[in-house]
Amino acid sequence: MSSSIFDIAGSAMRAQNLRLNATASNLANANSVSATEEGAYRARHPVFSAMLKNEIGGVETLGVVESKREVNKRHEPDHPLANEEGYVFGSNVDNVEEMANMMSASRSYQSNVNLLATVRQLMLQTLKMGK
């Protein structure tokens, strides 16, 4: 049995919302610095997957993965967080990528809101059938 349209669109809205959250976190931490390479902020992205492989269904999030891109190592001896060699470790967030991600996520979210509005209207009309 496949899931209802409200579940499908709802799951997509939840997924896109998570994506927007991750983007917000990434953009907020774009300029965070750390004293160690391990402690540096790495961009986070959710991984989407179809709920039911061969049936009609919504979308689920398998998890959030951290970007494997190299972190931004800078030589700033005056920085309070600099290590003995004078390096600080910035995030590996790509601002352009995050902005593109944000636009894509908000467009997808809107699509699903529109879809829900249409389906709701259709269902209300169906309830009035034969009157």
Next chain:
Amino acid sequence: MIDQFLATHANALQTRARRTQILASNIANADTPNYKARDIAFAEVLRDVNPGSAASAHHSKAMALSVGSLATTNSRHIGTNATSNHAQVMYRQPQQASLDGNTVDKDLEQARFAENAVRYQASLEFINSRVSGLIRTLRGE
């Protein structure tokens, strides 16, 4: 009797509802890697449910009688009450390949969804007018 009176439109409405679900799933998975867009061929479904619909208007009477069941061309065939719920779902041919293996074209899917919603309303409208026609006949107005 009333089943046959409404059959074509009831079947169409069921298929439209199913298609709404499929298109919703496509739009929901627009950003899912390796998701393949799906759809049902509506005309074929209706032809299966309703043999003769492709024929000319001359056959409209014969068509109305066979509504709701599969045609049997041999006496050993088993007649079925085909419901449009069993419409075969097929994968869409992508117009443009994408790197993550997703074949959903968001704009196209939205256009199809809008079209499907209007046609759903049309089917609903047909059923409504049939029902009100029936009620008017019963009242003898």
